[in-house]
Amino acid sequence: PRSPFTGRVHFLTDPACASACLDFADAARRLPGVTHIGLPTAADAIYMESRNEPLPSGLAELSFSVKVYRNRLRANNEWYEPRIHWPGGDMTDEAIAQWVKSLH
Numbered sequence: 648p649r650s651p652f653t654g655r656v657h658f659l660t661d662p663a664c665a666s667a668c669l670d671f672a673d674a675a676r677r678l679p680g681v682t683h684i685g686l687p688t689a690a691d692a693i694y695m696e697s698r699n700e701p702l703p704s705g706l707a708e709l710s711f712s713v714k715v716y717r718n719r720l721r722a723n724n725e726w727y728e729p730r731i732h733w734p735g736g737d738m739t740d741e742a743i744a745q746w747v748k749s750l751h
Contacts, residue, residue, distance in 0.1 A: 656681045657747060660729060661738060665689035672727055673720050683729040684750070685738075690726040693719065 658675045660668070660683065669691055675681055694712035701708050721727075731750065736742060 650680075652680075655751065657750070658683045659685040659743065659747075660688045660727065661686040661733075662689050664727075665691055669721065669727075676727065677720075682731065682750075683727065684731045684747070685729050685733050687729065688727045690724045693717070693723045 656678075658672070658681050660672065664672060665688070669688060672683075672688060676683055692712075693716045694714070695716055696712060696714045697710050698713050699708050699710045734746065
């Protein structure tokens with residue numbers, strides 16, 4: 648059925664959008680009527696949950712991933728580009744609010 652919601656939905660990101668934010672972005676960007684705005688996201692790898700093990704000498708530590716994310720929509724080390732890019736300047740609450748209002 649047609650959605651009764653008549654407002655606009657903007658998904659705002661900056662380069663701090665990583666990990667769980669990227670998982671959310673995978674879903675949010677597929678929703679009808681959602682416009683991705685702001686700055687490009689970070690990128691992440693298919694590897695997750697790293698484990699660190701000290702070497703017997705105690706002089707170094709080995710780090711390796713223990714899980715792999717399979718069949719994800721987003722490719723390995725792929726970030727998202729917003730449909731509408733931030734025009735520049737400090738991303739303060741006030742500046743973002745004024746910018747978003749200007750998009751209507």
